[in-house]
Each structure stands twice: as structure tokens, then as C-alpha cells.
Amino acid sequence: MHDKTLAELSAGLAAGEFSSVELTRHFLGRIERFDGQLNSFITVTAEPALAQALAADERRRRGEAGPLTGIPLAQKDIFCTDGVRTSCASKMLDNFIAPYDATVVAQCNAAGMVMLGKTNMDEFAMGSSNETSYFGPVKNPWDTVAVPGGSSGGSAAAVAARLTPAATGTDTGGSIRQPAALCGISGIKPTYGRVSRYGMIAFASSLDQAGPMARTAEDCALLLGAIAGFDPRDSTSVEREVPDYRAALGNDLKGLKIGLPKEYFGAGLDPAVAQAVEAAINEYRKLGAEVVEISLPNTGLAVPTYYVVAPAECSSNLSRMDGVRFGYRCDNPKDLEDLYKRSRGEGFGPEVKRRIMIGTYALSAGYYDAYYLKAQQMRQLISDDFRRAFETVDVIMGPTSPTVAFNAGEKTDDPVAMYLADVYTIAANLAGLPGMSIPAGFVGNRPVGLQLIGNYFDEARLLNVAHQYQLTTDWHQRAPQGFE
Ligand code: GLN
Numbered sequence: 001m002h003d004k005t006l007a008e009l010s011a012g013l014a015a016g017e018f019s020s021v022e023l024t025r026h027f028l029g030r031i032e033r034f035d036g037q038l039n040s041f042i043t044v045t046a047e048p049a050l051a052q053a054l055a056a057d058e059r060r061r062r063g064e065a066g067p068l069t070g071i072p073l074a075q076k077d078i079f080c081t082d083g084v085r086t087s088c089a090s091k092m093l094d095n096f097i098a099p100y101d102a103t104v105v106a107q108c109n110a111a112g113m114v115m116l117g118k119t120n121m122d123e124f125a126m127g128s129s130n131e132t133s134y135f136g137p138v139k140n141p142w143d144t145v146a147v148p149g150g151s152s153g154g155s156a157a158a159v160a161a162r163l164t165p166a167a168t169g170t171d172t173g174g175s176i177r178q179p180a181a182l183c184g185i186s187g188i189k190p191t192y193g194r195v196s197r198y199g200m201i202a203f204a205s206s207l208d209q210a211g212p213m214a215r216t217a218e219d220c221a222l223l224l225g226a227i228a229g230f231d232p233r234d235s236t237s238v239e240r241e242v243p244d245y246r247a248a249l250g251n252d253l254k255g256l257k258i259g260l261p262k263e264y265f266g267a268g269l270d271p272a273v274a275q276a277v278e279a280a281i282n283e284y285r286k287l288g289a290e291v292v293e294i295s296l297p298n299t300g301l302a303v304p305t306y307y308v309v310a311p312a313e314c315s316s317n318l319s320r321m322d323g324v325r326f327g328y329r330c331d332n333p334k335d336l337e338d339l340y341k342r343s344r345g346e347g348f349g350p351e352v353k354r355r356i357m358i359g360t361y362a363l364s365a366g367y368y369d370a371y372y373l374k375a376q377q378m379r380q381l382i383s384d385d386f387r388r389a390f391e392t393v394d395v396i397m398g399p400t401s402p403t404v405a406f407n408a409g410e411k412t413d414d415p416v417a418m419y420l421a422d423v424y425t426i427a428a429n430l431a432g433l434p435g436m437s438i439p440a441g442f443v444g445n446r447p448v449g450l451q452l453i454g455n456y457f458d459e460a461r462l463l464n465v466a467h468q469y470q471l472t473t474d475w476h477q478r479a480p481q482g483f484e
Helices: 006-014 020-038 046-061 103-110 153-160 177-183 217-227 271-286 299-320 336-347 350-363 369-389 415-422 426-431 459-472
Strands: 041-044 072-076 114-119 166-171 186-189 209-214 257-261 290-294 395-399 435-443 446-454
Touching: 006 020, 006 217, 020 041, 020 046, 020 072, 020 114, 020 153, 041 153, 046 114, 072 103, 072 153, 103 114, 103 217, 114 153, 153 166, 153 177, 153 209, 166 177, 166 186, 166 217, 177 186, 177 435, 177 446, 186 217, 186 459, 209 217, 217 435, 217 459, 257 271, 271 290, 271 395, 271 435, 271 446, 271 459, 299 350, 299 369, 299 415, 299 426, 350 369, 369 426, 395 459, 435 459, 446 459
Parallel strands: 072 114, 072 166, 257 290, 257 395
Antiparallel strands: 041 114, 166 209, 186 209, 186 435, 395 446, 435 446
16 A cells, blocks of 8 residues: 555545545554664654544545545654644653644644654754754664655655655745655755645745645645645735645647756756656657756855844744743743743754854844845845746756755764755745746765756746656656665
């Protein structure tokens, strides 16, 4: 059962080949058997999952099942889940039981999906390797000495190892696409505002966006359909109809215009990754697409801009974690100041502290204009590059990540080297554009991801473009050895 896609599981449930309870038990069994090797889950919610599965089976008997009713999934531990620990992989929220569901979680529940548990991640979603988690690093199922990527590394590893058919992720600078690439699965970061951020613990509010992670583009289409939509509780959520993403998967690619930004194929890109990406582009040519070179001249500004904007916003968002209202509180504080200092000093890990310090500095009086304002201006230039590009092309393609998965420990002492893992993904967040990563080959035993960037609210096209490739290739069907 674990080798089936969401679409196949949906059909199997509808045909009565198995029940949701059977399916849920199967995946819980796999988590129990394999997750000791991967550490992809922080919390497994076996009992509530079985209760949800039972309810899903009853709903089906009543004839009220939707396409996702009874299908298990895992939620990244950044989404608030009513009554279930929501830790954001931090000591700060180690024992935080959320009092409500995030909208994404509520929508999955409303669709009748079954939550298997909460997945591991980088602490407060800050990282590209899942090594900053308070609950320990996640391993890449393709090669357990390698990182799974981050920050949604637990979700990516769990999907790749078939411990869950799908998972949610969030992407502030690449955290859906980069781990999807490094674990050989598919993932889409929607347009900013497409999916509600309500109940999703904020990292950088103007960049954060949630999205689905699954093995195929079709599965991402199914899950995105369930979680997208307007939410009056998120003021940045956009009131716009949600298309039937799955119904849009049947279009051929004749005449599709693909732009390859020359800046995405320069120095820093591993030649073996470049080769796999070029082979994928050739496949698109065979499918009838027209490929042209384009330029996104401000690409080099993306990482420096991001590392002003994201820390600035996180320093503000994380100020609510003060030891007073919820989360970690130090023992025996002497006075209020000591309470703040030690609760935050003991509760946050080193990467989170680094970001808070950079952000606080950038926002301080006298520096605001020099850093934050400047970064916002650079952000506009980056958006303008894309706007011009989309006047002539339909989709932009390139590598998701400059390298395949690196080894654990390899970049932990060099934050800048770690930050460069997102050099191709960050610009889409700064511009608010949708981006996707799909499996496109291997270097040795480690997967390569192809990135697709689309115009605003063009998710349906991106998913179809990814799906057409998956109809003629089988990279997305490969399973890591030992997890088949
Ligand atoms: N790796 C990037 C960072 O560390 C992006 C993280 C994310 O998208 N949440 O900030």
C-alpha cells in the first residue's frame, strides 16, 4: 500500500480495496519500523489517527467521502494542531500544546484526511539541512550520512521513505523545494497568499507560504486543492477562486515557452547537477516545449536581500516567545529581566539566536534605512526581473539546489555556505511567486531536483508542466534502498 500515490490510494479507498483504518495502521507500522533510522517525526499521533481513520471509513459508508477522505498525511511541526504538541523543533515550544488548529490542518481534517503525526524540521524553520532541530537531525533515506535538506526535511524524508503518502511543508526561502529536491520527491510552494498562514508559526511573515509535499505532481495537485483558498483570519490571504488543479493536468506542452535564466547555470552549480537538469530540459523539448535563454540580472541580490528581510521579520515574530505567556520558562528567575534573558537564552538554539541578533541590528534606529529599506528596494528589483521574464516565457526552469544532498556536519560551521544552498529558491519567495521542485535524476545515489517557477497564481500550469514530465520519466517512482 505504501507504494501507491495519493491518487491511487484515493481510488483504492473508493473501490473498497482497503479501509482507511487498514491504511493508517500500515503507515503507522512503517513509521514504527523505520523512523528510528531517519528521525523524521517529532510526534506520532497513533491513537487520534486511528480514530480519524475510523471516522473516515464511516463517512465513506454514508456516501459522503471526498477524494482525500481516509488518506493519511503528516503535518510539519510548524502548524498548530489542537491538543497536540506543536514544537517548531525548538526547546522553546517543546511542551507547547496548541489550543487550535492552523487553517491548513483544519482543511485537511475537513477533507477527512488522517494525521499520522508531526514532522521534524529545522528550529523555527531556519536552516537548509535539518540539523538545527532541538529533536536531533533528520537523515536522508537515500543515504543516511546525508542531510535531507531543510527546513521541511522531516516531511521530505518521511514521504521519500514511504512513511506517509504526503506531508505539508512551509517555504520561506526554499524549505519545501530544497528538501523535496534532496529527497527525490515533488513539492510546490504556492503564490504568496494562496494558502492561509493562520496557525502556522511565523518565521518571516512576508515570505512564508505553506504547500504540499508528495511523490508526484498529481498528488501535490490533489493536496493543494484541499489546503488553498481564502481565509478571513489571514489578512494576506488572497480572495480568489481555487481552480481544480487535478483537472488541469491533461494539457500537452506544445508551444510552452520555457525560460532558462543564465544566472542559474553559472559558477557554483555542480556540473553533475547541471547535466541532470539539462537532460530534463531536453525531455521538455521532446514534449514540444520551446526553450529560450533568459536573464534575471538581479539574481545575485537574492541571498543578501533575504538575509536582511528574513532575520528582521523573525526578530519581531519571535519576540512573543518571552517566557511569560507560553513556551519555555527558565527556573527561578531573579526578576523580569532575568526571566526574559534566560528563558530566551536557554530556549532558543544558536541559529535562531544568530537570526534574531542580525534582524534586531538591521531594524535598529539609524540602520533601518541602510539595511531593511535597502533590502526592500532590492526585493523590488528582483520582482521586476521576473515580471519582465514572464512577458516572454510561461515557466522558468533550472536547478532547485546547486548540489545534491551534502553530508551531515559538512556546512554546520559555515553559515554562509549553508545559506547558499538556497541560492536558486529564495528569489521566488522575495517576489511571492509559485515554485516547484520535481525529481530529475541522480548523482550517484543522491537525487537531483528540477525547479519550475511560474507566474502569480499559475500553480495549475506548473503542476501540469511537472505532471507531463512525470508521465514520460520514472525518477519520481524510485524508492530509496531499504525503504521499498
Ligand atoms: N534555508 C533558508 C533559511 O534558513 C530557508 C528556510 C525556509 O524556507 N524556511 O532561512
